Amino acid sequence: MIKLVVSDLDETLVGPDGKVSDVNVKAIKKAKAKGVKFVPNTGRGFQSVQPLLDTLGLREQENEYVISYNGGAIVENKDLKVLQTNALSFDQASQIFNVAKKYADYSTHVYTMDHVYVFNEIKEDMDYMLSRGVEPVMFTEDNLEKFRDDPILKVITMNSNVEKRVAMRDAVLKEIDFEVNATFSSDRYTEFNLSGVDKGNATLELAEKLGIKRDEIMALGDNSNDIAMLKKVGLPVVVSNANDAARNAAKFVTEGDYTSGVAEAINKFILGD
Incomplete structure (x- = not known):
């Protein structure tokens, strides 16, 4: 039952x-x-x-x-x-972000406990989030220092091209020095959580x-x-x-x-x- x-x-x-x-x-x-x-x-x-x-x-x-x-x-x-x-450490989240920020045709989301922060705003992405009741907060800094004292639950990137989503996953996995759970969702996101x-x-x-x-x-x-x-x-x-x-x-x-x-x-x- x-x-x-x-x-x-x-x-x-x-x-x-x-x-x-x-x-x-x-x-x-x-x-x-x-x-x-x-x-x-x-x-x-x-x-x-x-x-x-x-x-x-x-x-x-x-x-x-x-x-x-x-x-x-x-x-x-x-x-x-x-x-x-089950959060990423500050160093782990920073490693992922430091790879993602190099790519101008992707937006990057940093999820803290209470907010979604978005680096490199893309209109398609904003429209999708707003349709889901998500109210993103924009940030422009090229590092995650402002989140040092906040639990970071996951980091994701957005690109509507499937090949580019795979390329982002591969780029991150190549550069970081820890294990992550890398997945795809909603035909637009590459998602990174802590392994397990x-x-x-x-x-x-x-x-x-x-x-x-x-x-x-x-x-x-x-x-x-x-x-x-x-x-x-x-x-x-x-x-x-x-x-x-x-x-x-x-x-x-x-x-x-x-x-x-x-x-x-x-x-x-x-x-x-």
């Missing part, structure tokens, strides 16, 4: 307009009424997820959670209580806290940064717009995309509709 659903947001639950469809909201609320926990598991910071939690009836709820920053933080919704963080920090490990850490077994978890995703999550649970599901890498990690592919796929999976495996 499924007791926990962890779901990616962008392009899995959330569409291009930044909203969740009524059919998905209805299914999630029905699952919650049956005692099933629904946990957004996202690369975003937890602050930007709050309007979505409102829509789902999960905002400020005790014993309800969000996994953010690709597993970089686990947060209880009540009072935004941070239960766990991913959506899958964070899912199991939260499940252990809740007393939920691996085979009692359903995960929903669509992209490469969801693969670790899909591989760690009993029931890995992807929506129909998922890329090939994510599909290969799934046991079930929904007929619907982000507009209805989450509801389809919940209805099939939890509600029996």
Whole structure:
């Protein structure tokens, strides 16, 4: 029996307009009424997820959670209580940034606990973030000194060209002197977390806290940064717009995309509709 659903947001639950469809909201609320926990598991910071939690009836709820920053933080919704963080060190984040800043056709995001800071603003990137309720803060310094005393959960770069995303990953991996988890998301981002920090490990850490077994978890995703999550649970599901890498990690592919796929999976495996 499924007791926990962890779901990616962008392009899995959330569409291009930044909203969740009524059919998905209805299914999630029905699952919650049956005692099933629904946990957004996202690369975003937890602050930007709050309007979505409102829509789902999960905002400020005790014993309800969000996994953010690709597993970089686990947060209880009540009072935004941070239960766990897995941050890069200042030196590690600086090494990644020092590679990324050399490339003028990429924007670079630095995720602290409360903000997304963006170096080298690109309009396409800004428009995408704003559509997701993310309010980025611009910075122009060529170093991360201003963040020395802040936990840095991840560093990512944006370029809409897939070959350039791969090139950025390879450039960073070549230059740094530590292990990272490098993934891709939303057909635009190359993401860098500390090695071992991913959506899958964070899912199991939260499940252990809740007393939920691996085979009692359903995960929903669509992209490469969801693969670790899909591989760690009993029931890995992807929506129909998922890329090939994510599909290969799934046991079930929904007929619907982000507009209805989450509801389809919940209805099939939890509600029996």
